[in-house]
Amino acid sequence: MAIETYISQEKIESRIKELARQIDQDFGGEEVVVVGVLNGAFIFVADLIRQMKSPVYFDFIGASSYKGTESTGKITITKDIKVDIKGKNVVLVEDIVDTGLTISELNVLLKEREPKSIKLATLLHKPAKTAHPVSIDYLGFEIEDKFVIGYGLDFDGRYRELPYIGIYNG
Numbered sequence: 001m002a003i004e005t006y007i008s009q010e011k012i013e014s015r016i017k018e019l020a021r022q023i024d025q026d027f028g029g030e031e032v033v034v035v036g037v038l039n040g041a042f043i044f045v046a047d048l049i050r051q052m053k054s055p056v057y058f059d060f061i062g063a064s065s066y067k068g069t070e071s072t073g074k075i076t077i078t079k080d081i082k083v084d085i086k087g088k089n090v091v092l093v094e095d096i097v098d099t100g101l102t103i104s105e106l107n108v109l110l111k112e113r114e115p116k117s118i119k120l121a122t123l124l125h126k127p128a129k130t131a132h133p134v135s136i137d138y139l140g141f142e143i144e145d146k147f148v149i150g151y152g153l154d155f156d157g158r159y160r161e162l163p164y165i166g167i168y169n170g
Contacts, residue, residue: 003159003166006148007141012123012164016044019121019138020051023091026119026137027054033090033115034058035081037106039160040095043152044123044140048093059083063102075105090115091138095152096124100132107134124148124165141165 023032031054036045038060049056062079090110097103103120110118121138128145143165149155150162155170 003149003162004169005164006143006146006167007165009151009163012140012151013047015140016047017051019140020048020053022138023048023119023121024053027089029054030089031055031057033083033085033088034093035085035090035110036060036093037095037102038062038079040152040154041093041123043160044095045093048121057083061106063106075102077109085110085113085115087114087116090118092118092120094120094122096126096148097122097134097136098126098129100130100134103134104132123151124153 034045034049034056036042036058042060045058049058059081060079061077061081063075063077092103092106092110094103107118107120119137120134122136123140125136125139125142126145127142147168148165149159149168150164150166152160153165154160155168
């Protein structure tokens, strides 16, 4: 199967450097707890924190709302964070916001833990699918309503390793 490149590796790398600079500027040298949403955000988190100058502590939270290419309409927490975020600056990092369900539910869950601040970084946003509006503080790219893979995004666990974002035409 040929996979059409949608966003190149070079564009992703350049945008991540810009996002890291923006995060560093916003937090002014204070420690940032980066919470990546598994599994899709792991590559984005790794590349983002390597570009940041702020002191970083990172952890991952696992949440799932997809089966194949469709949202199930509910989320399941598959792994919780271990770090206590009370009184800390948190950046929640997601691979893609489409319906907004997962990120809105995670936002509520994390706010209950009383962080000093919580901001959202997402590599991709698909506004045409948004049913649960969320405030995105750090956005990589706004995309059309296409099913995308690569750079951590998958189709049933495959294609995460691609260094670019491609369009899945299964």
